[in-house]
Amino acid sequence: MFGFKSIRQYEQGIVFRWGRVLPGIRKPGLTWVNPLTERLTKVNVQIVTAAIPAQETITRDNVTLRVDAVVYYRVVDPVKAIVNVQNYHFAISQVAQTSLRSVIGRSNMDQLLSEREKINAQLKDVIDEPTEQPWGVRVERVEVKDISLPESMKRSMSRQAEAERERRARIISADGEYQASKKLAQAAGVMAADPAALQLRLLQTVVEVAAEKNSTLIMPFPVELLRFFDRAASPASKARPPAEKVPAAATAAPIPAVPAKTGPAKTLPAKTLPASLPASAGAALIAPLNSVPKTPIAR
Numbered sequence: 001m002f003g004f005k006s007i008r009q010y011e012q013g014i015v016f017r018w019g020r021v022l023p024g025i026r027k028p029g030l031t032w033v034n035p036l037t038e039r040l041t042k043v044n045v046q047i048v049t050a051a052i053p054a055q056e057t058i059t060r061d062n063v064t065l066r067v068d069a070v071v072y073y074r075v076v077d078p079v080k081a082i083v084n085v086q087n088y089h090f091a092i093s094q095v096a097q098t099s100l101r102s103v104i105g106r107s108n109m110d111q112l113l114s115e116r117e118k119i120n121a122q123l124k125d126v127i128d129e130p131t132e133q134p135w136g137v138r139v140e141r142v143e144v145k146d147i148s149l150p151e152s153m154k155r156s157m158s159r160q161a162e163a164e165r166e167r168r169a170r171i172i173s174a175d176g177e178y179q180a181s182k183k184l185a186q187a188a189g190v191m192a193a194d195p196a197a198l199q200l201r202l203l204q205t206v207v208e209v210a211a212e213k214n215s216t217l218i219m220p221f222p223v224e225l226l227r228f229f230d231r232a233a234s235p236a237s238k239a240r241p242p243a244e245k246v247p248a249a250a251t252a253a254p255i256p257a258v259p260a261k262t263g264p265a266k267t268l269p270a271k272t273l274p275a276s277l278p279a280s281a282g283a284a285l286i287a288p289l290n291s292v293p294k295t296p297i298a299r
Helices: 078-083 088-105 109-114 116-128 151-193 195-211 223-239 279-286
Strands: 004-007 011-017 029-032 038-044 048-058 064-075 137-148
Touching: 004 011, 011 078, 038 078, 048 088, 048 137, 064 088, 064 109, 064 116, 088 116, 088 137, 109 116, 109 137, 116 137, 151 195
Parallel strands: none
Antiparallel strands: 004 029, 011 038, 048 064, 064 137
């Protein structure tokens, strides 16, 4: 009425005169504009919560995921939000969707599942870069809401987690067996040093079994009787004579002796040399082969 306008606390006003923006921003409260030449546009500066529709994308390790998120933003410069962009709500929604696809495509599945804070910070920086300075809209926070995995990937992760738990259980069981074996070895050493401890342990076991309500009947065998039989068997094994050794000559078969032939010795007939040979040549032929001649042979 008469050009008076009311601006709420969470709003700021921009005045257009003949289509041009007047300098300055109208603050909350009562303000007056010329009803003939000016028009007042109110801009909400509250934080707006916008849900990003679920985006089905492929991660860097080739896993198809379906991810949705939520973005929180508010207007910090009403003039830019009204003048530079037609509908900043729709523009923020589209930038958020494309940025979500881009960030997920650069990340691995394990990073999306375990490093949510890092992914949220990357999304905030990517969305805030093209919106704050040109459009006057600041992104306060971005949160990834849900990550939907394929059924085959869920089964694989379940088998992996089950195998990991089984591995830890086996390691813990083996460690317990190792510690128990060390304690049992120490207990065996103590019982071997004091034989009465073994008898006390036997009686304690009988008491523990008898405490249970069952039909099992246990007849304890005295340990002293076992020691008596052990001592009786030891002298008998020592008194047994050792087995006689059979000489090797008695077992070996005798070798028959070969009889020597007896008879007159055979003499070889003497060879006669021809008369045409000299006496020295005849002596050389009659001499043994390994004998050395006393006179050199004339050539």
